[in-house]
Amino acid sequence: MKTHFEPTHGDPLTLVPARVHEAQGRGRRAFALFQAARISGVIVWIMPTHIPELPFLGALPSGINERLHLFRTKGETDLLWSVEEALRSPAVSLVIAEPQQSLSLTAGRRLQLAAETGQTRGIMLIRDDAGSNAAESRWLCEAAPSSAADSTLHRWSLIKNKKGTLGAWVLDWNGTSSAFTVVSEARERHQPAQASG
Template sequence: MRFDPAPADPFALTGRRVHEAEGRGRRAFALFQAVRHQGPLVWIQPRHAPEIPMLRGLPRGVGERLHLLRPAGETDLLWCLEETLRAAPIGLVIAEPEKPLSLTVGRRLQLAAETGRTTGLLLIRQGAGSPATETRWQCEPEAGERRDTTLHRWSLNKNKKGTTGSWILDWPGATAAFHMVTAARERCEPADAAR
């Protein structure tokens, strides 16, 4: 098996595939991906989910393209997910299944994404990943030195076609722009002009 070198943009999700994000920062990762994908966006949540995306808190350009589906149960959620992945004009499908997906269900979703030429992102509970997904991201908020910053640690723990890694980035949430942050004590300080 040949592995591709690390891409210039480590956060680019492979198109026509289904990916997973877990951890406390998984919804921030989903919004980051929503900003980066063109076209209509679909977010599928169980009807009883206590938190839903609020239009006023979304990054610029996402609210106008977002369609929120709230099916009654897990079976309906998986049906909505598969059918939405098959719909060709959709840019990104985000779904929040409550139970781990079997290999068979995961494979069906991959085939649906290929058919519809759509990218899928499953926001899963910790340890509930499917063996059929292309990548799995661990997403956690990261403490920063400044209070006015939004730091995230996004770790690529599973990648069927490439490398894995972990990154800390500063993403304010308004646009697709972000800044990579180096690990503590590895920051480049400007030279002292007085010397």
């Protein structure tokens, strides 16, 4: 059994626990997988049945396959109910969901209360500008241009944060583990973050 890197409070990419966060942009699934690789415990991913693009289980970061439970729902009401129930469970560490409609303030507050009850983190993978004002944080996730053939760069911008400042980070993360490298805007590499395991 592999151990997973547990983010520290000083890490700007750490999601506040027992809260629901949002990610938008073309790289929102990569952001969710990055967070899943960094958090130990059960992961629940909830998506509508009509979305054809499922996470490819063979390409997930190390250690996620054994912990991932994928659920498909028939409609938005079922999806939000399932997310709420999963967030309430203390046995779940992370809930990832892909709503297809804008989240109302009421729905957002219900999800926050459920996350507090279960002490569970949630990530809602939303369409652009479809989030709830109740979200703890909102991230804009896109690919970053790279001239290196062996580099997978991501630009993740914190565009809403109830507990702190906003910011943007360029990461070199290959999607296979919780290890990553923060890259400066000039594309100079810094020391990689270490993953235990």
